Amino acid sequence: MSVYAITATLRHYAAHTKCCCNCHTQTLCSTYRYKRFFFFFSHQKSEFHRLTDARVFLSDCMACGNCVTSEEGARIFAQNQTELFKVLSLNKKCDTSLHRLVVASVSPQSVPYFAVKFGLSVCEAARKLCGFLKSLGVNHVFDTTIAADFSILETQRDFIQRFRRQAQDEHAFPMFASACPGWVQYAERVLGDSVTPHICTSKSPQQIMGSLVKGYFASHKNLSPDKIFHLSVAPCYDRKMEALREDYYTALYKCRDVDCVLTSGEILQVMEQRNISVKEIEASPLENVFGGTTCEFVRHEGTSSDGYLAHIFRHAAKELFDMDVKEITYKTLKNKDFQEVCLEKDGETVLSFAAAYGFRNIQNMVLKLRKRKFHYHFVEVLACPGGCLNGKGQAQTADGKPEREMLQEMEEAFTRVPVLSPESKPHIQELYASWLEGAESQKSRDLLHTKFVPAPQAGARPDMKW
């Protein structure tokens, strides 16, 4: 389908998915309508497919500011299973100049979805998922946890540096986590320069994985980055948008660090379309970028995200105040998705961290920030209530609501996965030394960090009342 046809279809689609205030005539909302958009085109039966022609009410709008233009929509749409199968089928043809090594990296928050769907443990589900992707023709399947390790360590480093320069830098605090593209886009497009300098510059795990695959792994394989097709399996649609950011495109090779993002729900849909049952899939262990296999699936602290708050809190307590934090005690504020953690020394609060999940809590946080009543050092911000397990690309009901029972099962399954901190993994230090030329090097900054730039119209929008 040509871009013109897609654009025309988008317009048609937009006209048929009416918002009660008609605000979206030329645009589609990323967090709410991506899903409808994708399944409008797919014409496949799936758990998400009963969504076409639904009305979108203003109350559904999260004021995330991520309204997607027709042009962006067309580019996001290009990241679908057809794109993957195009590459896989070219790989079967005789013309080897068109062949590309297909690498998939799987987000750790996607695997519990498959575990519950397959009725297996997270570890077994990871092996089945890997086996399924390989049966399609994917050459290597990695776990994105290694990239989250780097992202956590770089966020820790940024935090310590900000703490030490806070007297000279008015933007040092609060510092916001940068792992969630939904939140980052909202900050850039809506909140503007009152917030963007406060966002940690570390790339998200997905995009660090992009650097690892198209950089370290490509050179290990003696391939140029454009000879690798990198698929990311993720829990949300926002990561499709993230993969398209300008920063993640290499003009020299005319390729992106992540070529295609498919959500967990979309991968399951491929299985359904092919009528493949879990029993038929031959399990295969996940691999690592060093060329070996990974027998065990491990996670970071935190029940449904990568646990930035917990890691940075412990690290900062030790590094800045020489205090060992054994147990982290969370205090629930307005709701379970808005919590805080404080460190006291000699009767004085020396560190105060918060977790704000979901746009309602983000909006409250921003209102307090504007009134200068928000005094946290670090905030782990995630766009989805409950965190990444609740991403819009998995475990959703037909009317776009989270499947509560399934989410609970996913959380339970994820909690059973053993925790391993990034500091205790020797290969991370090895990669800092061999690939990045040291943790403080320019190469580390170039490959593990990015810039968050406010959009020209940001900051001009009226506040949304919740």
Ligand code: SF4
């Ligand atoms: S919180 Fe939601 S939008 Fe943000 S990265 Fe996780 S799944 Fe995606």
